[in-house]
Amino acid sequence: MQRSTLTGQRLVAVFLIGFVLFNYPVLSLFDRTATLFGLPLVFAYLFLVWAGLILLMAWVVERRGDRAERLDRAGG
Amino acid sequence: MLQGPVVIAVSFLYLALLFAVAYWGDKRADAGRSIISNPTIYALSMAVYCTTWTYYGSVGRAAVTGVGFLPIYLGPTLVMTLGGFLLLKMIRTAKANRITSIADFIASRYGKSQLLGGLVTVIAVVGIVPYISLQLKAVAISYDLIAGYPALVSPTGGHGPILADTTFYIALILAAFTILFGTRHLDATERHEGMVAAVALESVVKLLAFGAVGLFVTFGLYNGVGDIFERAMADPQLAQLTAVASGSRGYATWFSLTLLAGLAILFLPRQFQVTVVENVSEAHLKRAIWLFPLYLLLINLFVLPIALGGLMHFSGQGMNADTFVLTLPMSAQHEWLALLVFVGGLSAATGMVIVETIALSTMVCNDLVMPLLLRTKRLALNAERDLSGLLLSIRRGAILVILLLGYLYFRLAGDAYALVGIGLISFSAVAQFAPAMIGGMYWRGGTRNGALAGLLAGFVVWGYTLLLPSFSKSGWFPASFLSEGPFGIELLKPHQLFGLTGLDDISHCLFWSFAANIGAYVFVSLLRAPTAAEASQATQFVDALKTTRPVGSALWRGSADAADLVALVGRFLGPARAQTAFASYARRHGLADAERLEADADLVHYAESLLAGAIGSASARAMVASVAKEEPLSLPEVMNILDEASQLRTYSRELERKSRELEAATGELKAANDRLLEVDRLKDDFMASVSHELRTPLTSIRAFSEILRDDPKTALPDRERFLGIIVSETERLTRLVNQILDMAKIESGNAEWLVDEVDMNAVVEQSVATTSQLFRDKGVVLSLDLADSVPLIRADQDRLMQVVINLLSNAVKFVPVNAGRVTVRLAADAESLKVSVTDNGPGIRREDQKVIFDRFRQGGDAMTSKPTGTGLGLPISLKIVEYFGGRLWVESEPGQGASFIFTLPLHNQENGKSE
Structure with missing residues (x-):
């Protein structure tokens, strides 16, 4: 129980991060004519943030070693 | 190719x-x-x-909007982060209620309403058709x-x-x-x-x-x-x-x-x-x-x-x-x-x-x-x-x-739009389910009428601002509908409703349709309290993630016939599957076969959930109602059942807590009882030892007194000897009684302590002086190894002398006559004074080194050697030393003599406080 609520809260935090980074006004900071590694800045920014979010989500839901989770496993 | x-x-x-x-x-x-x-x-x-x-x-x-294609995939990414809550809740609710579609979900949530299920279906079909095209x-x-x-x-x-x-x-x-x-x-x-x-x-x-x-x-x-x-x-x-x-x-x-x-x-x-x-x-x-x-x-x-x-x-x-x-x-x-x-x-x-x-x-x-x-x-279908x-x-x-x-x-x-444009029309249609769905999962107050009004309002606005214009753009509707509004009413132009400009047509539709949808849903829901059916379903949905919630069967009351139910389910699932399903239900409830099933609320609920999987929850409820005589529950009754369930939860938690407390208290009591029993046993042992110790001198006093009384012809030297024994035994008795009283006082905390500045050198010297006669009598050499000056400590001088005297008289008892050597040392370090009394006696066996500090326990074999002390000297000494925060112990090897050592802290508190 403890574990699921903690994971849930972490996911909500990831949601909030994504929501802020994917929308105005943060988005507008990167919405200009510039390039990053030869890619248009906003294009590179969106995909990098996107990939970062996915990594974060994977880390939150798949991570091992939480004490409570081990208990869950032992119990189940 | x-x-x-x-x-x-x-x-x-x-x-x-x-x-x-x-x-x-x-x-x-x-x-x-x-x-x-x-x-x-x-x-x-x-x-x-x-x-x-x-x-x-x-x-x-x-190719038209650049990175503008991305939001369609960023939105789902963000929503998936909330999957832990939202999707889990939807999945668990759907499984618990045998829900097979989104229409069923909404219909079931708002009191298993057929009308609502139908409306959701119509919206879904109309909304999805462009997507399929x-x-x-x-x-x-x-x-x-x-x-x-x-x-x-x-x-x-x-x-x-x-x-x-x-x-x-x-x-x-x-x-x-x-x-x-x-x-x-x-x-x-x-x-x-x-x-x-x-x-x-x-x-x-x-x-x-x-x-x-x-x-x-x-x-x-x-x-x-x-x-x-x-x-x-x-x-x-x-x-x-x-x-x-x-x-x-x-x-x-x-x-x-x-x-x-x-x-x-x-x-x-x-x-x-x-x-x-x-x-x-x-x-x-x-x-x-x-x-x-x-x-x-x-x-x-x-x-x-x-x-x-x-x-x-x-x-x-x-x-x-x-x-x-x-x-x-x-x-x-x-x-x-x-x-x-x-x-x-x-x-x-x-x-x-x-x-x-x-x-x-x-x-x-x-x-x-x-x-x-x-x-x-109904007639034909009931056949x-x-x-x-x-x-x-x-x-x-x-x-x-x-x-x-x-x-x-x-x-x-189809030709008027690019692919994505068509798809977005469908997205906007299904988005109309959001208020009823999300509201239904988190808000108990939403009612069937509210959901109906919200869905209908949102759907109408969607149709007006997105679907009709899509026909209009294709020429199946007059183009003036778009450019001038219906009947030339500018305010009603579908892409600039009420004059709202500056938004693209999707955002425009989303704003107006959500405004209408959410507004109608909340407003109409608040017009009246939920009915019994709505309230019971709301609990099922809103509390879906809670581990304990009332099962559906708790909210059904009526009478039915088991055979009718089996037949009813059989008509929709096929008789064979229905028989199998009810047989397995019977087995789970410990009955031999489906024939013996009683049509109680659980069975009715089971039949309804089987049917719900096949024909939807709303129809299932209607069908079950057609064969079962249901007594409708009023809203207060439903609320009572729900309250009872939640009160039961509270009570059971309370009960668990009480029982845990009770267990803990029981454990404490048991421990206390064990301690009391132990104390009682010790007391019995003590009384037995005391009686024994008192009886020994009394017996010899009595025996010699009787000899003197009964035999007047006893020789004078014998008389003197006997009288000497009687006197010494009486002294021993007195000493014993004194020590027992002393011990009892110290143990009960009633002893009087005269605490003052004490010079340990003086204590040792006086003690040696007091006992010097004993040493001389036995021809024992006593040597002193004292520090020049030691710090003063706060303690009771007489008590400390009692300790030293006790140790000295013990030592002199055990050393051999005329060859005995006893050394007293006193040293001080930064924290404590250390006094040791070392003898060259027979030493103390390792297993005895602890017990000699117990009352009436003496070194050596009690059966063979005559006890030479009262057995209370060391226990009393230990109590005194501990009272002043020190330690008393013995170091000895058998045959090598023994050292009794005690330490006293320099900075003890006034009255010791060893406890």
């Missing part, structure tokens, strides 16, 4: 492969070895979200293109007669294929495992095909992503496409598309089907939360490069950007790649059409047709006959009708 027949043959081969996979999946499911019980397959099946819209349309969208259009265009190879004919508008229209046949083929897939046999209550397996395979195919085109365009036609962007940035018009603000008409559009797509991933009927209904295990959600967004990211990586590459490649040729994915390989004469792309597009289309129409047909059958049939032809065939036919018919509607929409309005 890309002639029509070859392409058709490949397509059918591919469909046959899918069918084989589905068939295999169903067989495995029947055998109980599910192939879809795997989190990766679950995540891939969710990728049915990516249709031809993604596959062909994203590039087309990117999008798939038909994409497949038709791609087929026409590839069949026209090597020419690159961008499809023109204008349709021939229906019978000569490729799209028509595609619609029919897809309908036949879906019917084969989803309704081969009556699996109405179960999930479609084979279909999910096939959809997962299709997801892999479309990703691979799209990736292949992406790599081909990026690295075959151009020199990598950097090259494409570099060239595109050189063209000011193309450079625009890499900006959000200019490319996609601003951040408002960006936001509303994100929101729309996020809602679509939850409420599209096909997403609900694969995510909620087909979910095998809640644990699979965990991987899907990140794997599905990863799939979305991968399939979108090459969209903008392909779009820019295509725009530059076909510069000035007026090629439709929706077709770039296919026309780029074709223009480079890569026939195999073009064929692969076509198959990938077919995957995207068939996956969507199959799942969507199966989901819609379930809704149409359960929530639209069955309620009407049950209502209008004793198997209706499972009828259910199947209704679903098949619904699939065909839905696809034909899709075709109709394609004919009417």
Whole structure:
């Protein structure tokens, strides 16, 4: 129980991060004519943030070693 | 090789492969070895979200709006982060209530209302029809293109007669294929495992095909992503496409598309089907939360490069950007790649059409047709006959009708929009479910009327601001409807409702429809309190994630006949399956067979949930009500039951807590009792020892006294000797009694302590002086090894002398006569004084070293050697030393003499405080 609520809260935090980074006004900071590694800045920014979010989500839901989770496993 | 027949043959081969996979999946499911019980397959099946819209349309969208195609995938990514709450709740609720579609979900939540289920179904069908037409259009265009190879004919508008229209046949083929897939046999209550397996395979195919085109365009036609962007940035018009603000008409559009797509991933009927209904295990959600967004990211990586590459490649040729994915390989004469792309597009289309129409047909059958049939032809349907065939036919018919509607929409309005434009109309329609769904899952106050009003209002506004304009743009509606408003009323222009300008048509529709939807939902819900049925269902949904909640059967009261229930369920599921289901229910309740079942609330609830799987919760309730005499519960009664349940939970928690406290108290009591028993035993031992110690001298006193009394002729020397013994025994007795009293005082804390500055040197010297006669009598050498001066300590001088004297007299007792040596040492270090009394006596056995500090325990064997002390000296000394915060112990090796050592801290508190 403890574990699921903690994971849930972490996911909500990831949601909030994504929501802020994917929308105005943060988005507008990167919405200009510039390039990053030869890619248009906003294009590179969106995909990098996107990939970062996915990594974060994977880390939150798949991570091992939480004490409570081990208990869950032992119990189940 | 890309002639029509070859392409058709490949397509059918591919469909046959899918069918084989589905068939295999169903067989495995029947055998109980599910192939879809795997989190990766679950995540891939969710990728049915990516249709031809993604596959062909994203590039087309990117060619117009640049990065503006992305919100459609960012929204679902964000929503998946909330999957832990939202999706889990939907899945658990759906499983608990045997919910098979989104219409069922909403109908069930608001008191199992047939009317609401019907309305949701109508909205879903009307809303999804454009989406299906999008798939038909994409497949038709791609087929026409590839069949026209090597020419690159961008499809023109204008349709021939229906019978000569490729799209028509595609619609029919897809309908036949879906019917084969989803309704081969009556699996109405179960999930479609084979279909999910096939959809997962299709997801892999479309990703691979799209990736292949992406790599081909990026690295075959151009020199990598950097090259494409570099060239595109050189063209000011193309450079625009890499900006959000200019490319996609601003951040408002960006936001509303994100929101729309996020809602679509939850409420599209096909997403609900694969995510909620087909979910095998809640644990699979965990991987899907990140794997599905990863799939979305991968399939979108090459969209903008392909779009820019295509725009530059076909510069000035007026090629439709929706077709770039296919026309780029074709223009480079890569026939195999073009064929692969076509198959990938077919995957995207068939996956969507199959799942969507199966989901819609379930809704149409359960929530639209069955309620009407049950209502209008109740007599005929109540006749004793198997209706499972009828259910199947209704679903098949619904699939065909839905696809034909899709075709109709394609004919009417399909040409006016790009692929994505059509899709967004559908997204906006299903977004209307959001208030009723999310509100229903988190707000107990939502009522059936509120949901009806909200859905209806949102649907009407959607139809007015998006659907009708789409007809108008195609010329089936007067164009003035758009440009001047209906009947020339400017305020009612569908794209600028009430004069609202500055938003694109999707954001415009989203704003007005949500305003109407949410407003009506909340307002009407608040007009009256929920009814009994609504309140009980609200609890089931809102508390879905709580571990203990009242089961549905707690909220039913009435009487029924078990045989009637079995027969009723048999008519919809088939008699054989009904018998099996009830027999297993009977076994679970410890009955031999279904004949013995009692029609109690649990059984009625079980029958209703079986039926709900087949015909939807609303119809199921109606059917059960037709055979069972239900006594309706009033709202107060329902509230009482719910309150009782929650009170019971509270009580049971309270009870658990009390019982834990009680256990702890019991443990403490037990320990205390053990201690008391031990003390009691010690007291008994002590009394026994004291009596024994007192009796010994008394016995000898009495014996010698009797001799003196009875025998007057005793010689004088004997008399003196006897009298000497009597006197010494009396002294011993006195000493013993004194020590017992002393011990008792110290132990009870009543002893008087005269604490003052004490010079330990003086204490030792006085003690030695007091006992010097004993040493002289026995010829024992006593040597002193004292420090020159030691710090003063605060203690009771007389008590400390008692200790030293006790140790000295003990030592002198045990050393040999005339050869004995006793050494007293006194030393001081920074923290304490240390006094040791060392003798050269026989020493103390190791096992005795502890017990000699116990009362009445003496060294040596009590049976053989005569006790030489009272047995209280050392215990009293120990108590005194401990009282002043010090320690007293013995160091000895048998035969090597013994050292009694005690320490006293220099800075003890005034009255010791050893305890």
